[in-house]
Amino acid sequence: MGIGDKIQNEAEDLGGKAKEATGNATDNDRLKAEGQKDQVVADAKKVGEDVKDTFKKD
Template sequence: MGLGDKISNEAENLGGKAKEATGNATNNDRLKAEGQTDQVKADAKKVGEDVKDTFKKD
């Protein structure tokens, strides 16, 4: 996984956490759900990149 990909995924994850926290604080269910979705996307990308890295090592 390239450093740029790691940074991008972590930024998406942190942005999702911020959206979720803002949604919780303002009782905005849509914003909270968007934040959770962003976090899931970032996690899925990380898993995909980890799998690629595993196969590149062999």
């Protein structure tokens, strides 16, 4: 797992949080849901990377 991938996933997570916050502030349910989806995708990628890292260590 490269550091670039980790940075990209963290940026995606932060972008999702920003979208969700903007959706909350503007009462835009679509934007809020899109932000939540982005966060879930980023979290799933992080889990996949952690699994890869674990197998590489063994």
